[in-house]
Each structure stands twice: as C-alpha cells, then as structure tokens.
Amino acid sequence: MAKKMVDKDGNTYVQVKPWYKRWWVWVLVVILIFVIGSAAGSDDSSSSSSSSSATSKPVKNTAKEVTLGAGTYKVGQDIKPGRYVVTATNGSGNFTNKSGSINVILGTSEDDDAGQITSYTADLHKGETIKLEGIQSTDFKPTPKPKYQTTLSAGSWKVGQDIKPGRYEIKAMQGSGNLTTSDGDVNEILGTESDSDSGQVTHVTANLSNGQTLNTDLQQIKLIKK
Incomplete structure (x- = not known):
C-alpha cells in the first residue's frame, strides 16, 4: 500500500515503494527459481538416464546346464534360454x-x-532352434558372471560386459576363422598365419564400442589395448 507523506511546507505526496520491494515481485522471483531448479533437475535426470542406458548392463543368466546328443532342439522346450558355453x-x-x-x-x-x-x-533365445550333427555328447553350461577379458575363445562377446570398450589390436592365437562385429565394422578371416589366397590375416586393429558384439570362430584370440 502507498504511504502518504507531508513535507515541511504542508504539501502532501504519496511515497511509492520501489518495484523491487513489492511483494508480487518476490513471489515471481521464488516461482522462477523453483521452475529453473526443476528444469535443471530434469535435465540432470535425463542425462543420467541416457548415460545409464548407454552402458550395457548384464542381464540375469537363466541358463541351466544340460547335456544333449545329436539332434534338433527348441530353446524354451528342450533347453532353457540363456547364455551358454557349449x-x-x-x-x-x-x-x-x-x-x-x-x-x-x-x-x-x-x-x-x-x-x-x-x-x-x-x-540362446526362446523359440530358437539349434542343431547338433555327428556329436555324440555336448555339454551346455551357463557362462560365469561377465567380466572384462582380453583372451577369448570362440563365441559371441559383448562389448561393455565381456570386453572393455576401446581400441584394440585383435590377434589370432589358435586356429583360424571369421572375426566380425554385429554392426559390420569388422569382417575379417583371421588365423595364426597370413594367407593371401583366402584373404586371411593374423591381426586386425579396430575400435570396439559399447553395445557391439564381437563374434569369433577361432579357438583363441587376444585383444591388445592400443
């Protein structure tokens, strides 16, 4: 409310409060601070969520050990879905x-x-069909808890779970076969000896990024950090 003032000559005038002392200004300031704080929190939450989703998180392995002979099998019926060492x-x-x-x-x-x-x-995913031909007995064992490795046997390996993301020289240690990544960045025939006729090389350098899968048919490969 404006305050009436009388000067020494008897003149009356109204003293108006400066704008920054008015109650509604401070209400607006408080509301603005609250809105900005909420937006910043939302952005931080989104960033945290994005960062979290970008990181591969291990999924509980539902595999159950089983021994199978030659034949055709349905995952989800003859063998439980999960991750196995076969x-x-x-x-x-x-x-x-x-x-x-x-x-x-x-x-x-x-x-x-x-x-x-x-x-x-x-x-091995539910609904998938697998086939064993000519093998008398094959063990399917659940894989151990994921951890970063640099020496890998034949199989499919997840970057961010089994392999630490980074730049590597991938070298054949035993055997020969195909080496690929799920996104097609790597597609080589790898072996302990080079073979120009088949296009086989002994090593390849590549960037392995979180979320990729490295597939190898070799008995053993080694990842050397660059």
Whole structure:
C-alpha cells in the first residue's frame, strides 16, 4: 500500500515503494527459481538416464546346464534360454542354429585344418532352434558372471560386459576363422598365419564400442589395448 507523506511546507505526496520491494515481485522471483531448479533437475535426470542406458548392463543368466546328443532342439522346450558355453564331450560335428548366426564345427580337440574348435559361447533365445550333427555328447553350461577379458575363445562377446570398450589390436592365437562385429565394422578371416589366397590375416586393429558384439570362430584370440 502507498504511504502518504507531508513535507515541511504542508504539501502532501504519496511515497511509492520501489518495484523491487513489492511483494508480487518476490513471489515471481521464488516461482522462477523453483521452475529453473526443476528444469535443471530434469535435465540432470535425463542425462543420467541416457548415460545409464548407454552402458550395457548384464542381464540375469537363466541358463541351466544340460547335456544333449545329436539332434534338433527348441530353446524354451528342450533347453532353457540363456547364455551358454557349449562344449563337445564325445565326438565331433556341426553345431548350428536355424537363423545361421551359429555355424561351427565342435570336437573334443582343436583341429585347425578342419576349422574345428572345442567350445563356443553364445546366447540362446526362446523359440530358437539349434542343431547338433555327428556329436555324440555336448555339454551346455551357463557362462560365469561377465567380466572384462582380453583372451577369448570362440563365441559371441559383448562389448561393455565381456570386453572393455576401446581400441584394440585383435590377434589370432589358435586356429583360424571369421572375426566380425554385429554392426559390420569388422569382417575379417583371421588365423595364426597370413594367407593371401583366402584373404586371411593374423591381426586386425579396430575400435570396439559399447553395445557391439564381437563374434569369433577361432579357438583363441587376444585383444591388445592400443
């Protein structure tokens, strides 16, 4: 409310409060501070959420150990979905799935000439069909808890869970076969010896980013940080 003032000559005038002393100004300031603070919190939350979603988080492995002979099997019926280390325990032959993402020769010993490996690590999804041909006995064991590794056997390996993201020289240590990434950035035939006729090389340098999957058919590869 304006205040009436009388000067020494008897003149009356109204003293108006400065704008910054008015109550409604401070109400607006408080509301503005609250709105800005809420927006900043929302941005931080979004950034945190984006950062969190960009990081690969391990999913609980629902795999259950089982031994299977030659035959065709449905994941979700004959074998529980999950992540497995598949190892031949008797005989040798083909291990494939219907989608074609798995197509390897498994045996009790490594055979570079035949392209045979002793184990393969893979995710088996519900509804998928897998096939074992010529193998008398094959063990499917749940994989251990994920941890960063630099020496890998044949299988599919997740960057951010099994492999620390970064730039690597990927070198063949045992065997030969295909080395690829899920996004197609890497697509090489890798072996312990180079072969110009087949396009085989002994190593390849690549950036491995969070969320990629590195697929290898080699008995063993090594990742050397660059």
